[in-house]
Amino acid sequence: MKQSELFAKTVRTFPKDEEAISAKFLIRAGFVDKLMAGVYTLLPLGLRVMKKVEQIIREEINAVGGQEIFMPSFQPKENWMKTGRWETMTDLYKVKDSSDREFALGPTHEEVVVPLIKRFASSYKDLPVYVYQFQNKFRMELRSKGGLLRGREFMMKDLYSFHLTEGDLDEYYNRVKEAYFKIFDRIGIRKKTYFTFASGGTFSKYSHEFQTVTPAGEDTIYVCSRCSLAINKEIKNELNKCAGCGGDDFKEEKAIEVGNIFKLKDKYTQPFDFSVMDDDGKKRPVMMGCYGIGLGRTMATVIEVSNDERGMIWPEEIAPFRVHIIELDGKSAKKICADFEKRGEEILYDERGVSPGEKFADADLIGIPWRIVVSKKAGSKVEVKNRAKAQIKLMEPKQAMKLILK
RNA sequence: CGGGGUGUAGUAUACCGGUAGUACGCAUGCUUUGGGAGCAUGUAGACCGGGUUCAAUUCCCGGCACCCCGACCA
Numbered sequence: 001m002k003q004s005e006l007f008a009k010t011v012r013t014f015p016k017d018e019e020a021i022s023a024k025f026l027i028r029a030g031f032v033d034k035l036m037a038g039v040y041t042l043l044p045l046g047l048r049v050m051k052k053v054e055q056i057i058r059e060e061i062n063a064v065g066g067q068e069i070f071m072p073s074f075q076p077k078e079n080w081m082k083t084g085r086w087e088t089m090t091d092l093y094k095v096k097d098s099s100d101r102e103f104a105l106g107p108t109h110e111e112v113v114v115p116l117i118k119r120f121a122s123s124y125k126d127l128p129v130y131v132y133q134f135q136n137k138f139r140m141e142l143r144s145k146g147g148l149l150r151g152r153e154f155m156m157k158d159l160y161s162f163h164l165t166e167g168d169l170d171e172y173y174n175r176v177k178e179a180y181f182k183i184f185d186r187i188g189i190r191k192k193t194y195f196t197f198a199s200g201g202t203f204s205k206y207s208h209e210f211q212t213v214t215p216a217g218e219d220t221i222y223v224c225s226r227c228s229l230a231i232n233k234e235i236k237n238e239l240n241k242c243a244g245c246g247g248d249d250f251k252e253e254k255a256i257e258v259g260n261i262f263k264l265k266d267k268y269t270q271p272f273d274f275s276v277m278d279d280d281g282k283k284r285p286v287m288m289g290c291y292g293i294g295l296g297r298t299m300a301t302v303i304e305v306s307n308d309e310r311g312m313i314w315p316e317e318i319a320p321f322r323v324h325i326i327e328l329d330g331k332s333a334k335k336i337c338a339d340f341e342k343r344g345e346e347i348l349y350d351e352r353g354v355s356p357g358e359k360f361a362d363a364d365l366i367g368i369p370w371r372i373v374v375s376k377k378a379g380s381k382v383e384v385k386n387r388a389k390a391q392i393k394l395m396e397p398k399q400a401m402k403l404i405l406k
Numbered sequence: 407c408g409g410g411g412u413g414u415a416g417u418a419u420a421c422c423g424g425u426a427g428u429a430c431g432c433a434u435g436c437u438u439u440g441g442g443a444g445c446a447u448g449u450a451g452a453c454c455g456g457g458u459u460c461a462a463u464u465c466c467c468g469g470c471a472c473c474c475c476g477a478c479c480a
Contacts, residue, residue: 012417012430013418016412016417016473017472090478091479137480142477143476218479257480294480328440329439354442355439356441359441361441
């Protein structure tokens with residue numbers, strides 16, 4: 001991709017209406033555009049990152065048997081009346097049509113997925129079922145903040161599982177937990193992400209959150225020094241000991257909740273009278289779990305934990321491009337770009353007629369992991385630099401390709 | 407939802423009760439090219455409604471938007 005043709009440009013100044021470093025860089029670098037508080041357009045660079053995050057999640061959820069579907073955002077009021085959440089969920093967006101009929105804009109999809117699965121599952125033979133989707137959620141946050149960290153419309157992966165027994169739910173729950181760690185590992189935040197015991201809110205007594213430690217976090221967690229699990233504030237007040245190992249020595253940290261998993265059991269299957277016939281001819285209530293990851297929030301979290309004063313530093317798996325090729329002093333880098341593309345690598349090619357300083361500054365801001373500079377000064381060689389490291393290495397183009405493509 | 411703050415060009419900002427200035431951007435031309443180049447010319451602005459006043463971008467009231475603290479939060 002030629003950088004001169006890339007839609008959206010970098011800007012020099014930080015936006016005045018953003019506080020979070022992730023939002024500042026995303027806007028300056030032209031990854032996102034703010035439409036209103038908590039609502040953002042994804043521009044080409046931002047969308048590329050989002051799609052890569054999405055694909056990693058898709059692969060790992062598929063690996064635990066998830067089947068991808070796509071449910072509507074626009075939902076009937078009756079379903080929300082059945083679960084009682086039409087009245088109790090304060091951040092539910094309610095919309096009216098011209099004849100005053102009311103609808104919900106989905107903040108989550110239990111009210112859609114439970115009747116859906118019920119239609120197709122009537123016997124124990126039809127369970128378990130695991131379905132998931134990537135979907136924009138709507139939540140009436142009275143105070144959106146932190147850019148993509150807390151939006152009113154945001155992309156989420158939500159997985160729902162349905163089981164005959166609680167034991168089966170427990171087992172699957174653990175498989176999803178492991179899948180989540182693989183996801184956060186590939187996205188590059190595993191080391192700073194803690195499995196955290198939390199209260200279940202309106203869902204269940206307890207739930208588990210995946211909390212990534214960063215000063216930008218809104219949540220406070222307590223990391224157990226003995227077992228490296230964590231508990232959140234409510235659990236600390238309640239138990240004052242580690243819910244994993246019983247230890248009582250904690251380190252307090254600020255963290256962002258990038259994912260969460262719940263054992264809903266029959267909380268939402270029961271209102272829809274969703275039960276199945278077991279092999280003994282008796283009806284059993286269906287056990288349910290739900291599992292979420294906020295994609296925009298995860299993307300912003302990566303920046304919060306990986307940046308410097310010049311800009312973002314993307315991990316290779318989710319960088320908008322892995323390679324940024326910059327040509328200087330009128331020496332064309334077309335050949336090396338073509339060589340990379342032949343090998344299936346997408347590159348961002350900076351062939352703009354602007355000063356070297358501007359190119360370097362933009363490259364640092366955008367944060368693509370590998371930078372190759374083609375110039376007269378380097379002669380037949382090229383300069384290779386990794387965004388996260390300081391040193392620049394001079395090498396033959398072939399060596400550079402070997403190093404980067406691995 | 408409670409409390410506070412701010413609304414001036416595409417962006418960041420300045421001044422002002424009497425027709426708005428700077429920087430960056432953008433456009434054009436020339437010169438430049440290893441860490442956001444230089445010169446010249448040009449482009450573009452007071453959130454909305456009401457009030458006070460001879461006169462309001464400026465003061466007052468209301469609305470709206472955005473930001474911050476708290477509450478809330480799958």
